[in-house]
Amino acid sequence: MTTQTAPKTKIKIAYFDFTSCEGCQLNKLNLENHILDLLEHVEIVEFREAMDDKADSYDVAFIEGSISTPTCVERIHDIRRRAKILVALGSCASIGGINAMKNLQPIEDVREIVYGEDKYLFPTLPAMPLSAIVKVDYEIHGCPMSIPEFLQVFKALAMGKAPIKPDSPVCVECKLRENECLFDRGMVCLGPITRSGCDAICPSFGQFCTGCRGLVPNPNKNAMLDILTDHGLSLQEAEKRLLLFNSYQHPDTFK
Ligand code: SF4
Ligand code: SF4
Ligand code: SF4
Numbered sequence: 001m002t003t004q005t006a007p008k009t010k011i012k013i014a015y016f017d018f019t020s021c022e023g024c025q026l027n028k029l030n031l032e033n034h035i036l037d038l039l040e041h042v043e044i045v046e047f048r049e050a051m052d053d054k055a056d057s058y059d060v061a062f063i064e065g066s067i068s069t070p071t072c073v074e075r076i077h078d079i080r081r082r083a084k085i086l087v088a089l090g091s092c093a094s095i096g097g098i099n100a101m102k103n104l105q106p107i108e109d110v111r112e113i114v115y116g117e118d119k120y121l122f123p124t125l126p127a128m129p130l131s132a133i134v135k136v137d138y139e140i141h142g143c144p145m146s147i148p149e150f151l152q153v154f155k156a157l158a159m160g161k162a163p164i165k166p167d168s169p170v171c172v173e174c175k176l177r178e179n180e181c182l183f184d185r186g187m188v189c190l191g192p193i194t195r196s197g198c199d200a201i202c203p204s205f206g207q208f209c210t211g212c213r214g215l216v217p218n219p220n221k222n223a224m225l226d227i228l229t230d231h232g233l234s235l236q237e238a239e240k241r242l243l244l245f246n247s248y249q250h251p252d253t254f255k
């Protein structure tokens with residue numbers, strides 16, 4: 001007598017992009033070594049970068065990019081209605097990222113600079129992370145998003161568990177890797193107030209942290225400004241460094 005096992009139900013996932021360089025989605029296509037393992041557990045039902053199909057609902061929606069137009073607002077509400085779990089991919093989606101630097105200038109000036117006399121054809125909004133408009137269940141930080149962190153979140157969701165969210169600063173991971181601090185080599189680095197989870201990849205290769213994963217909870221921003229100015233930056237240069245990825249969260253603090 002033969003026994004039949006019921007076909008395994010796969011988790012339906014979809015990918016979407018908003019205002020972004022699409023680098024996080026392209027980064028995901030670099031998962032060659034893991035893709036077959038992942039596809040055993042999931043069915044990709046929508047992914048503009050890789051397929052034409054569309055779906056009505058998803059177990060998990062992975063979303064790249066910031067909200068920056070009225071159309072983005074409508075789309076993200078629609079995706080939220082269809083998705084059981086919504087995950088923000090990369091700094092544009094999770095913290096507003098580089099896009100939010102536009103918020104530091106009057107929105108009408110930005111429209112004029114980008115679209116010139118056609119500006120009335122292109123309605124725009126200040127750049128926002130997804131969480132400014134809808135409930136976000138998980139965030140995968142970085143510019144581009146970290147592939148190890150993506151796999152960790154992906155596997156946790158596939159197993160029905162809550163992913164781990166790093167909240168210590170990059171300096172912790174940097175010290176665990178026994179790196180020489182770049183401040184001692186005459187550079188300035190945002191590791192002390194930047195969220196870890198990237199395994200301090202930049203300082204490990206001699207490149208200072210630019211803060212792409214956003215701020216740790218309760219960052220001591222004034223102390224960071226003091227350190228940066230003590231190490232040779234003017235206050236204006238130090239503020240610019242801090243605003244590169246953090247313009248949405250802390251525009252008034254760093255301006
Ligand atoms: S987080 Fe960086 S790599 Fe990802 S979409 Fe935004 S700008 Fe591109
Ligand atoms: S190099 Fe940067 S991340 Fe590493 S310990 Fe120094 S300040 Fe922290
Ligand atoms: S070290 Fe800093 S800039 Fe580099 S990936 Fe990590 S958070 Fe981003």
